[in-house]
Amino acid sequence: MAGRRIAVIGGGLSGLAAAHRLIELTGEAASVETTLFEASPRLGGIVGTLQIGDYLVDTGADSFLTNKPGAVGLCKRLGLEHRLVATDPRYRGAHVLYDGRPVRVPDGFQLVSPSAVWPMVTTPLLSPWGKLRMLMECLVPRGHFADESLAHFVRRRLGREALDRLVQPLVGGIYTSDPEKLSMAATIPRFLEMEAEYGSLIRAAFAQKKRDKQAASKPSDTTSSGARYGLFAALAGGMEELAAALRSRVEAGCRVRKETPVISIHATNDAANNGRTGYRISLKNAPDEDFDAVIVATTAHQASRLLSGLNVTMSSELQGIEYASSAIVVSAHKLSNVRHPLNSFGLVVPHCERRRILATSFSSRKFPVRAPADSVLMRTFVGGAMQPELYDLEDDQLKQLVSEELRDIFGVQGAPEFALVVRYPRAMPQYHVGHLDRVARIDAQASLHPGLAFAGNALRGVGVPDAISSGESAAESVLK
Numbered sequence: 001m002a003g004r005r006i007a008v009i010g011g012g013l014s015g016l017a018a019a020h021r022l023i024e025l026t027g028e029a030a031s032v033e034t035t036l037f038e039a040s041p042r043l044g045g046i047v048g049t050l051q052i053g054d055y056l057v058d059t060g061a062d063s064f065l066t067n068k069p070g071a072v073g074l075c076k077r078l079g080l081e082h083r084l085v086a087t088d089p090r091y092r093g094a095h096v097l098y099d100g101r102p103v104r105v106p107d108g109f110q111l112v113s114p115s116a117v118w119p120m121v122t123t124p125l126l127s128p129w130g131k132l133r134m135l136m137e138c139l140v141p142r143g144h145f146a147d148e149s150l151a152h153f154v155r156r157r158l159g160r161e162a163l164d165r166l167v168q169p170l171v172g173g174i175y176t177s178d179p180e181k182l183s184m185a186a187t188i189p190r191f192l193e194m195e196a197e198y199g200s201l202i203r204a205a206f207a208q209k210k211r212d213k214q215a216a217s218k219p220s221d222t223t224s225s226g227a228r229y230g231l232f233a234a235l236a237g238g239m240e241e242l243a244a245a246l247r248s249r250v251e252a253g254c255r256v257r258k259e260t261p262v263i264s265i266h267a268t269n270d271a272a273n274n275g276r277t278g279y280r281i282s283l284k285n286a287p288d289e290d291f292d293a294v295i296v297a298t299t300a301h302q303a304s305r306l307l308s309g310l311n312v313t314m315s316s317e318l319q320g321i322e323y324a325s326s327a328i329v330v331s332a333h334k335l336s337n338v339r340h341p342l343n344s345f346g347l348v349v350p351h352c353e354r355r356r357i358l359a360t361s362f363s364s365r366k367f368p369v370r371a372p373a374d375s376v377l378m379r380t381f382v383g384g385a386m387q388p389e390l391y392d393l394e395d396d397q398l399k400q401l402v403s404e405e406l407r408d409i410f411g412v413q414g415a416p417e418f419a420l421v422v423r424y425p426r427a428m429p430q431y432h433v434g435h436l437d438r439v440a441r442i443d444a445q446a447s448l449h450p451g452l453a454f455a456g457n458a459l460r461g462v463g464v465p466d467a468i469s470s471g472e473s474a475a476e477s478v479l480k
């Protein structure tokens with residue numbers, strides 16, 4: 001490992017996590033020099049937080065799952081554990097739009113799976129036949145499919161109404177995706193595992209409840225992050241706090257080159273490098289640089305461009321991963337101007353409702369300090385894979401559209417305290433059916449290039465914890 005030079009390309013959360021892990025693992029070792037290249041003037045990528053008057057506005061991700069280790073584990077190692085905040089239990093739950101009106105998602109309904117019978121029987125979201133069909137899930141035989149779409153899985157197990165009225169909007173609210181294309185195995189494999197093990201999602205959910213009850217009757221495990229924070233956590237100062245802590249460690253521990261876009265990566269096989277394969281990185285505005293190892297922590301489409309001269313097959317596989325674009329319209333309102341009590345974390349909108357928004361998150365219901373007590377901070381998502389044409393509207397048109405939808409759905413009156421539009425062009429990867437096979441093909445090609453690793457949310461999970469874990473694994477793999 002003597003005199004190794006490692007490049008990390010991309011300074012979003014995954015690239016920062018990779019560089020940070022390299023620093024953690026190599027410490028002060030002068031024998032490893034890490035350089036982080038970031039195209040923009042700022043490290044942090046698509047996460048960020050703005051303070052607007054008394055409002056704390058996360059412009060991208062606003063929270064993360066605690067049952068995956070990536071984000072909570074990193075926060076602890078960065079000394080941010082005391083800054084983690086749980087969601088407000090008073091408002092836990094979500095609404096789904098039904099016939100133009102917000103209706104509560106039945107208690108115990110978890111993304112694809114009902115775990116309580118009575119709320120399903122009494123919900124106004126499904127017709128009597130829809131409810132019966134859903135409860136008949138226990139009788140549906142196990143499926144045996146190599147890979148199957150979310151829509152296929154849900155129609156098969158729970159029926160079409162459950163798909164249209166509940167699962168499509170709930171999953172679409174996260175992945176902004178078309179359920180007919182989204183791969184179950186790549187996106188939410190745990191429901192396939194539930195089916196495989198118990199033969200039924202409902203039976204699996206009941207078995208899990210029983211286990212939870214038994215666990216609750218034992219002395220509590222205070223080290224469990226899920227128990228301490230709930231399913232989601234955030235940082236008291238917003239996601240920027242995580243980016244800032246990473247930034248300061250990374251800037252202190254490695255060479256950081258901002259505003260330095262990488263344009264290509266080529267292999268070198270240099271006698272001066274003891275015959276070891278290495279990589280030459282071409283930069284847009286500076287001379288080329290040589291490295292022993294490279295971590296590519298960009299979107300798949302950007303990685304595809306960078307790697308087209310190194311491996312055409314890998315580059316075209318990366319290019320084949322589709323992305324959706326979405327915009328968030330952030331708006332702040334006096335509660336006295338809102339007719340609806342907004343008594344949940346937000347609303348998801350089924351495609352069959354034919355509205356122009358995907359979901360609205362009530363940020364200050366999830367995390368109360370994000371807005372003054374007499375106000376609410378809302379983040380409304382527009383576009384995604386199902387309504388790409390809306391992403392192309394001008395900012396003012398988006399604000400107008402959202403204001404009309406919020407007025408119709410929640411009775412939001414008058415002008416907002418402020419409204420702003422944040423755009424995420426081609427930022428959300430779509431794990432379509434066949435995604436896992438594609439990932440295996442990319443891995444096979446990458447294995448031909450020792451010292452090359454990928455980080456980011458393109459391959460193995462789209463959320464913040466996944467992005468962080470991918471960066472850390474990439475760092476560990478290039479040090480091997």
Ligand SMILES: Cc1cc2nc3c(=O)[nH]c(=O)nc-3n(C[C@H](O)[C@H](O)[C@H](O)COP(=O)(O)OP(=O)(O)OC[C@H]3O[C@@H](n4cnc5c(N)ncnc54)[C@H](O)[C@@H]3O)c2cc1C
Nearest residue numbers: 010012013014039045046061062261262456457462463464
């Ligand atoms: C609208 C939206 C909301 C989300 N909400 C949540 C949420 O609430 N919870 C959650 O867990 N996840 C959420 N996510 C997902 C999460 O934000 C991402 O998975 C994560 O931030 C991705 O980080 P990244 O570093 O992989 O990518 P990015 O943040 O995209 O970083 C990539 C970096 O690479 C740089 N770069 C690109 N090309 C080059 C080049 N050629 N040379 C040098 N640098 C380059 C870019 O400038 C950028 O800084 C959300 C995503 C979106 C789009």
